[in-house]
Amino acid sequence: MNKHFLHLLLTLGLWSGLAQIQTSNAQFGPPGGGPGGPPGMNNQDGQRKKTEFTGVADDTPKGNGKITGLLVDSTSGKPVEFATIALMNVKTNKPIDGTTSDAKGNFTLSKLAPGDYRLQYSFIGYKNLDSKPFTIEKGTVLNMGSVKLPADVRTLGEVNVVGQVALIEEKVDRLVFNADKDMTSKGGDASDVLKRVPMLSVDLDGNVSLRGSQNIRVLINNKPSTIVASSVADALKQIPADMIKTVEVITSPSAKYDAEGAAGIINIVTKKITLHGLTLNVDAGAGLRASNLGLNGSFRQGKLGISLGGFGRAMYNRASSTLDQTTLVGAQSLRTSQQATAFDKPIFGQYTLGFDYDLAKNQSLTANIRYGTRNFIQQQTQLTSTFAMDSLLSMTNRDVNRKDLSNSVDMNLDYVRTFKPQQEWSISTQYSRTGLVNNFYADILGQAGELTARQRNLNNNTNQEMTIQTDYQTPIRKNQLLEFGGKAIMRKVDSRYEYQIGGSTGDLIYDPTNPAGALIYNQNIGAGYISYTYVTPSKYTFKVGTRYEHTGISAKASTTNETNEYVNLNIPSYSNLVPSVNVSKSLKGGTTLKAAYNRRIQRPGLQQLNPNVNKANPQNISVGNPNLSPELTDNMELSVSSTIKKTYLNAAVFGRITNNAISQIRIPSDTMAGSIITTFQNIGVQRTVGANVFFNTSITAKWSINGGLDGYYMYMQGTTAGADGKSVTINNSGISIGGRLMSQLQLDKGWSAQVFSFFRGPNPQLQGTMGSFYMYSVGVRKDVANKRGSIGLAAENFVGNGVTMRTTLNSPLLSQVNVNHLYNSNLKVTFTYRIGKMTFEENRRKGRSVSNDDVKDGGGDGGGQQPQAAPAGGGRPK
Structure with a gap:
């Protein structure tokens, strides 16, 4: 479930008297999300309740008033889609009707009874915004124009959050180590980070083993590289620890991955700036x-x-x-x-x-060039x-x-x-x-x-x-x-x-x-x-x-x-x-x-x-x-x-x-x-x-x-x-x-x-x-x-x-x-x-990328989450 629909359902669930939310115990993925269920169908704790919105409650006043408008980001001017618009009664300060903005940021409220109201706009990542009070008469058509929704700066990490992201997370086919929580590897390289990841072992020469086997495939942002293929130990020294966000240990890759990597796949995910x-x-x-x-x-x-x-x-x-x-x-x-x-x-x-x-809006192109030297x-x-x-x-x-x-x-x-x-x-x-x-x-x-x-x-x-x-x-x-x-x-x-x-x-x-x-x-x-x-x-x-x-x-x-x-x-x-x-x-x-x-x-x-x-x-x-x-x-x-x-x-x-x-x-x-x-x-x-x-x-x-x-x-x-x-x-x-x-x-x-x-x-x-x-x-x-x-x-x-x-x-x-x-x-x-x-800027969709996880490194004895867009990589001939 993406954040837009999650926010909508949570908001609608609070509107007593407006909707009937029927839930079932259908399971749409394992805890932690990932590819155990269809992508986009898992929330943070891995469970999703099936919802059914049956309409406005029978006791909602009816009329022929109408309100329209457009929600945009106050900084970029881009439409804000799937935001919540609540119609609030000025006297009771309670919501009596509501809707959501469409993919172009437009919204409409119709069949409104006469009365004094205000609109409340809300969406994840933005501050709640209230309009000035207004009056709806019989047959009133009110256009709110372009409403600029301000970003909530607290989403930029300026707030002192007491809780901490777990150092280790588990998904359906992998274990995720949040490397940016590890401070002693600062100033080091990727091998310093991998030493701390469960199930992995890094010897004194930098050779990596998973559950006792060096028959693994190492990817960088779901991509291989010829330098990694030539020598994993040396390639890891080229990747700064400070740029590593997570390390994913994939012990049971799905059919989508190349068949190589007998013990599994290690995917090093670097930090991406999305602001x-x-x-x-x-x-x-x-x-x-x-x-x-x-x-x-x-x-x-x-x-x-x-x-x-x-x-x-x-x-x-x-x-x-x-x-x-x-x-x-x-x-x-x-x-x-x-x-x-x-x-x-x-x-x-x-x-x-x-x-x-x-x-x-539904098409994207990415290009990357990487040069490495050793x-x-x-x-x-x-x-x-x-x-x-x-x-x-x-x-x-x-x-x-x-x-x-x-x-x-x-x-x-x-x-x-x-x-x-x-x-x-x-x-x-x-x-x-x-x-x-x-x-x-x-x-x-x-x-x-x-x-x-x-x-x-x-x-x-x-x-x-x-x-x-x-x-x-x-x-x-x-x-x-x-x-x-x-x-x-x-x-x-x-x-x-x-x-x-x-x-x-x-x-x-x-x-x-x-x-x-x-x-x-x-x-x-x-x-x-x-x-x-x-x-x-x-x-x-x-x-x-x-x-x-x-x-x-x-x-x-x-x-x-x-x-x-x-x-x-x-x-x-x-x-x-x-x-x-x-x-x-x-x-x-x-x-x-x-x-x-x-x-x-x-x-x-x-x-x-x-x-x-x-x-x-x-x-x-x-x-x-x-x-x-x-x-x-x-x-x-x-x-x-x-x-x-x-x-x-x-x-x-x-x-x-x-x-x-x-x-x-x-x-x-x-x-x-x-x-x-x-x-x-x-x-x-x-x-x-x-x-x-x-x-x-x-x-x-x-x-x-x-x-x-x-x-x-x-x-x-x-x-x-x-x-x-x-x-x-x-x-x-x-x-x-x-x-x-x-x-x-x-x-x-x-x-x-x-x-x-x-x-x-x-x-x-x-x-x-x-x-x-x-x-x-x-x-x-x-x-x-x-x-x-x-x-x-x-x-x-x-x-x-x-x-x-x-x-x-x-x-x-x-x-x-x-x-x-x-x-x-x-x-x-x-x-x-x-x-x-x-x-603040909403997350941008990235293109999928090549992932050649199919060759064996030369050192030592042979003893999901879906791929996302990433910097360029390659593989070497074997």
């Missing part, structure tokens, strides 16, 4: 590990809205690691010991330009010793400079036409392109520290994508909604790589002993879907659908830079039918039960396909596998949520079965003694069962606490190389438990404080266990300049000397213990300020 006028927001921060500066402006006048933004973030982190591994080479056992230190100096930035324009530079020293039978075989000292650089452009153009409430058609187009450079340069030093040799790896990648999609939805009666649409995605990857070597002096030349070449990978996807929502009178909501996707792949590879001869890779095309079912049941007392099933596919990502052999650390060589095929996952989930007094509780159990699972595999190198190659394979199966519970409670009106626990059991089975050179079947299983706790306190005179803590236990992998880690922070903030700005201070991991994580790997041919120490103690100061004048 009228010219504004400029400044966000700045300085800390021991990072500094940032952001400028975001907007202009909105009449039918046109323009936004322009820029953000930059520079980081400076130190880390160290130790490695102790044993490999079996033939009959000989080799032990390798390595000590390494690193100094990271990444710089990230993004710039956005957006337009939206109302072509007509400059990740790392200086590393590596001291490696190799032993056989406790005798030193070799010692190598390397100084390595890594450059991981990229630039991405995402552009979109979206059109939407609304025929009537809940019936609309949209068409969306999107183009995205990313250039990615992943190089390293190494100086090889002798035992006395002298330069003996040099090495360089060049790896240049280009990813581009073109998407077009169309969607249509229409209501069927009052409790059913039908949605269907189609989509086409054209992707292309071009990756070229080579090694160069040289002595202590002179030019570098092509290295014939290391692989070089190129990969050209084309992927074309055609998809169609249908989704049906039905809400029963007994408060059951059913959302069922199915999606069909056909993926065609053509790929060719070259194994040398000296010729342009390519060999075709015979990667077969494939088709998938992916059903989804979401069921919810609302009980008395605000309790909701939900059950869901869906099938997902996970296509390999660029880092998993890229055949470049990365030897930046010769003891841990990484290489992709162009012959990977997609994995299929069946997901099941049961959950219950309820509000008990001031405490919100949610508990869920889930299960996940993945076939043809993509996972990292470690094997000893055939060419370099003591080193390990990390690659990707379709290993076999993964089975996961788990549960999570979280709460949010308000101890007082100004003090809230939230937190939760989650855990899962995972079983993995796959193949790897055995001691005799043949493949052997291996398996591993384990339990991982994590939790978080956060408390926020609003103090007097604009002061506020927050504490946050998080831990994640050991995480099982096919060949070992990833170590546990933790983090914590505390922050305070003071509002200044009548809440136009704020100054904050936050400290992170300030006890001790950073975080240590211990990872172990085991297989028939190798064992490894890797200890990483991140010196991430941090102290930061943040500053925000808003410039410009805001005036």
